[in-house]
Amino acid sequence: MNTTRRSIKVVQNLLEDNDRTADEIHERFEQAKAYTVNIMASPGSGKTSVILRAIGALEGQARVGVIEGDIASAIDTEKVLQGGAHDAVQINTGGNCHLEAGMVKKALPSLNLDELDFLFIENVGNLICPNHWCLGEHLKLCLVSTAEGHDKPLKYPEIFAASDVILLNKMDLMAWVDFDAGRFYEALRSLSPNTPVFEISCRTGEGVSKWVRWLKHNESKRLAHRVALF
C-alpha cells in the first residue's frame, strides 16, 4: 500500500510539472500564432491520414507543421513531409504511452514555429493516457473510426468528455462493419452534449473540407479574440 500511495503522489507531482511546462509552451504557440491541435486516438484510427488530408485542404492558404509522437520509427514524419507539411519533427517516446509537455518543449527548437499557421501534434496511439497530459494545445481532438465499433465512448468516456472536437473516421467502411451510429451518438451525447462531431473518410475525402472549414473558423475566432484583448 505504501508503494501505491507514493506512486500516486509522484504521478501528481509529474502532472503538475507537466501543466507548468504546458502553460509555458502554450505561450510560445500564441507568440508564433501557431494554432495547435493535439490529436488523440487508438492505434490505426487514421491520425496521420487526418493530418495529411488537412494539409491537402489547407494548401496555399496556411502553413502546417507536425510533431509526430511514436513509441518507435519515423515513418509518419516522412509521410507528412512528403504530403506537404511545411515542417515536421519526430518524438520517439521509447516506450512511453503518451506525449508529455516536456517532450514537446524539447522538440520545438527543431521546428520553424514562427512560420506556421497550424501545428498538429500526433499523440501516441492510445485512447487513455494522452488525455491526462496537456501539451499546451489550443484544441484537443479525439479521433475514432467506425472499424473500432460504436461502443468506444462507453468504454473510454474520459477522453471523449475532455475533447473539444471529435472526428468519426472511416465512414467509407460503414457498410462493412457492425457500427450502430444511433448507439454511438447516444453514448457520446450523454458525455458531451455539445461537442462538435465531424463524420469523415480519409480514404475518399468525404467530410474533410467541412471539418477543415470549422478548424479555420476556430483559429480565426481565436486570433480575433487576441486582437480584441491587446
Next chain:
Amino acid sequence: MNTTRRSIKVVQNLLEDNDRTADEIHERFEQAKAYTVNIMASPGSGKTSVILRAIGALEGQARVGVIEGDIASAIDTEKVLQGGAHDAVQINTGGNCHLEAGMVKKALPSLNLDELDFLFIENVGNLICPNHWCLGEHLKLCLVSTAEGHDKPLKYPEIFAASDVILLNKMDLMAWVDFDAGRFYEALRSLSPNTPVFEISCRTGEGVSKWVRWLKHNESKRLAHRVALF
C-alpha cells in the same frame, strides 16, 4: 529531474510487486488447470469478438471463463455471458490503462476457477502498457486488425516481440482497407521470426477453428508436461 528519477524507481518497485503477485496467481491457474490467455490489443481490434468466437468453437469440449478489463462499463461481460461463457467477471480500472496482477487476484474469488478449462483475460484496449504487467498468464496473445494498417509492428514493436501468438483479425475488410500484408509480415518477422500468426475474421468465422485447434494443442502440451513433471 529528481521527480523523474523517483518516479522511475517507484514504477520499478510496482513492477516487481506485480511480478510477485503474478507468480502467485499463476500457481492458482495451474492448480485449477485453467489455461490462461492474456489478450492485448488496441481499442476496437475485436478482443471480445475473438473470445466469443473461441467460446463458440469450444462449445461442448471445454468450459471457458472470462475476466473483462475496461476503464468503464460492463458491456463486454454481459456479451460473453450471453455468448456462452461458463463464468465471467468485470474489472473496471477506473482510468488505469492496463490490468495489473493485483486486480486479477482480487477478481479471482468471484470466478469458479476450478470449473474452467480456459480463462481469457481481456486486457484494457492499449497496445503499449499491458505488455509490461504480467498477469500470471500461460499465453500472451496480441491481436491486431487489418483496419489498423500494416505498420503496427513497426510502431509498437515491444508488444509484438513479447507475444506468444498473434492474431490478425478483420480479414473480411482486406479488400476495403489499405493493408499491405507483405509489409506487415516483413516488419513482424524482423521482431519475432517464429511467433505463430493466425489470420482470422470474427465477422465471418474464417480462420477461427484453425486458431482454436492450435490453442487446444498448446493447452494439452502444457498438461502433458505437468504430468511428466509430477
